[in-house]
Amino acid sequence: MNPSKEETDGKELLVKKAVSIRPKIPTGFVEDIVRNKYGLDVVDYQELNSYEDRNYHVTVHDSSNNPYEPEVWKHGYILKILNAVDSQYPAIIEAQNSLLRHIRKQDIPVPENVLTISGKAMSLEKVFAEKELKEQYTASYSTYIVRLLRYIPGDVLLSKPCTSGLLYNVGRFIGKFSNATKGFHHPFYNSHSFLWNLLEFSKLKEFVFVVKDENSRRVVDEVLSSFESNVLPMIGQFQKGVIHGDFNEQNILVAEVPGQDDVIPAARVYDVIGLLDFMHVTDTYRIFDIAINIAYMSIICDPSEQLDAGGHILAGLVPVFPLNDVELDVLQTSVCARLCQSLVIGAFNYYQDSSNIYALTTAKKGWPLLHKLWNTPKRVLKDRWQYLIDNYKQTA
Structure with a gap:
């Protein structure tokens, strides 16, 4: 479903209110999400520059528990966590993945999306401010779209x-x-x-x-x-x-x-x-x-x-x-x-x-x-x- 005019203005409204939309990611989240959603065990990761999202270059162990990624990509992966506004519109990722498939067929070198262990192109995750707070019923959290891409060396x-x-x-x-x-x-x-x-x-x-x-x-x-x-x-x-x-x-x-x-x-x-x-x-x-x-x-x-x-x-x-x-x-x-x-x-x-x-x-x-x-x-x-x-x- 396409966002309405009011929805596409959502980010601008938050900007005017001086609300930060960058994800706040607690310690341990990267390792947990890569293991639980993608069946890969993290060896190390490094955060990359990003304007509004969170991007991490992740290296993993050689073995995979993901039926859709049976062989580990030797160059590692990029874990992308979308900002609070874009995460409200999964259609943006569906459209993007469609474009990536199209231009890859035209020999344009772009990242390949990795499916989750359940075969999905992305997941919507609740992220708590502190890892231990997720056990508390009243804990506050934010919801972000998370996905994994094969890293392009260069x-x-x-x-x-x-x-x-x-x-x-x-x-x-x-x-x-x-x-x-x-x-x-x-x-x-x-x-x-x-x-x-x-x-x-x-x-x-x-x-x-x-x-x-x-x-x-x-x-x-x-x-x-x-x-x-x-x-x-x-x-x-x-x-x-x-x-x-x-x-x-x-x-x-x-x-x-x-x-x-x-x-x-x-x-x-x-x-x-x-x-x-x-x-x-x-x-x-x-x-x-x-x-x-x-x-x-x-x-x-x-x-x-x-x-x-x-x-x-x-x-x-x-x-x-x-x-x-x-x-x-x-x-x-x-x-x-x-x-x-x-x-x-x-x-x-x-x-x-x-x-x-x-x-x-x-x-x-x-x-x-x-x-x-x-x-x-x-x-x-x-x-x-x-x-x-x-x-x-x-x-x-």
Whole structure:
């Protein structure tokens, strides 16, 4: 069943009330759930970064008591515990699993879901604040969706040098991903939307009070105005489809690829080998996936290279997934819109929960980048990116 408009606004309402939705997980829960629900015994686990959920990289013993996972995956598993709001809508996981199956058939490397010992794709678990409290009738608890995925070995892109060759490869991968999702449909995505969807960018106005710097607040207001005036009226000319929605430097896995004889071989040091975290998937416009990626890749580049990041990404993307003139024209504003989302929502999440340092990941380099990108004349940036695209064509 699809969530209603009121239900999809649930997370925003909790955010406005400054309610933390990240799961609070007691000691021993990870070991218990992996053993009892998945028939695997934990050797060790490590928590990974996550904005609103809890993710754990789990290694287990060699033997399995799970008939649906008779051979233990040698690379370990990811235990995902969804936040309090998303856990109310199991349909989001059903839709996500359907998408993963679809794009895996198109040779897009994504995690595989592990069934529970009873053959279910997920479980709904009561989590008590303290392990011993579950014996008490009056103990308070929260309910979260829990699932297990096979871990994809590789390094997150953030841990590698942000070179032109890597950016080119990322762009090419996004093009392949965009092509792979063609033809996919799941009814859940017909109405699913949330705060991070760029179509909902105007909702950011309700959270900008956390931006204390006057100049930064002015830039956010200008981007909001430009997006509403220059991007939204043009959506009828954008290519529509299902997008990943969070192509950032921590959701992309890479590995060294020596001895390439493909395009620009000397530059191809790292290539994409995996894509993670499909919680931001929406059925919207493909140009937004590209804008999201350019925003995050630009942040991690050396400041002197930030304005060129988009050009390298587009050079890899457009031969695989061409863009029209209107999409290219709105790209700068869309990139800035995503930067505004990341910076403002991050600041607000930290305002909610000061222990969530991950929410401030983009702040240090993100604000200077937003100012730089927004203050660059559109014609100058488009020409800069087009020069790089043309230069790759000449060297191919």
